[in-house]
């Protein structure tokens with residue numbers, strides 16, 4: 001299955017408020033008008049009383065847009081490996097719940113949000129069977145995984161292949177701040193096995209946008225704490241990104257970060273909560289990085305002193 005050529009991550013976890021729906025809908029319509037054709041969400045996005053809210057909103061936006069008719073828009077969701085989902089049947093029910101919230105009969109991509117191999121290994125096989133079941137039942141066109149490391153990725157690929165289920169994608173944190181040996185290994189495994197790598201948090205949670213500096217105002221909560229640790233060490237990288245952006249008209253640091261991910265063969269899913277940010281990010285489609293620029297960015301990124309925090313569920 002061909003995945004989208006460009007995508008929008010729809011996590012809606014940070015700073016989401018009910019009053020934002022109108023702008024998010026405008027953002028969705030703008031994105032599809034510009035050829036963005038893959039939208040990533042998850043059944044766990046939206047917390048507390050907003051549980052499932054991201055899928056519900058996307059469902060409403062699709063229903064009220066032209067997307068449904070043209071079939072041009074691919075919706076990818078991630079099904080959580082919650083502790084109460086321990087059988088393939090429960091995983092199938094979870095997928096049906098996502099389809100209901102999204103108002104769809106079939107998903108383009110159903111992804112296992114994380115592996116339980118690190119803390120409940122006996123349950124991992126049931127999740128793999130659940131993934132195969134949603135494919136066999138035609139609830140999804142393709143299946144993928146998220147937060148899988150290279151070795152676990154090879155194992156599930158072998159297992160699903162033996163069951164006649166193609167593994168289409170692997171979604172991991174991948175950016176100029178998350179490009180260590182493990183990411184490179186995952187990228188190589190994906191290339192070797194024909195799995196599409198999807199890059200989440202391609203803007204380093206916002207640190208690779210040029211919007212934040214070590215001495216300026218930082219976001220509230222844990223994101224701010226993380227930024228305080230990492231931003232001081234990435235000034236040379238941000239400076240080079242700014243210089244690359246300035247050589248093009250209407251370009252930006254965010255576009256450089258996104259284009260670096262595209263040049264690595266990934267499909268980046270930048271999160272954007274405002275139309276202004278979405279327009280900026282989509283601008284990256286109009287240009288690409290030169291090899292010398294890639295070399296400079298890679299060299300500076302390798303010198304960043306503090307490593308980016310990784311998902312606790314990320315396996316080896």
Ligand SMILES: NC(=O)c1ccc[n+]([C@@H]2O[C@H](COP(=O)([O-])OP(=O)(O)OC[C@H]3O[C@@H](n4cnc5c(N)ncnc54)[C@H](OP(=O)(O)O)[C@@H]3O)[C@@H](O)[C@H]2O)c1
Nearest residue numbers: 009010011200201202203204205206209254270271277280
């Ligand atoms: N599979 C997983 O476990 C997993 C985990 C995390 C994320 N994801 C997926 O990846 C998507 C994106 O990741 P993410 O939101 O964590 O990180 P990200 O894309 O690296 O950063 C997004 C943040 O950067 C800021 N931003 C975006 N565009 C900007 C622009 N043009 N100029 C200035 N600031 C801009 C916004 O934050 P502010 O406006 O607040 O600064 C936005 O919330 C999510 O929506 C989700 O679909 C998946």
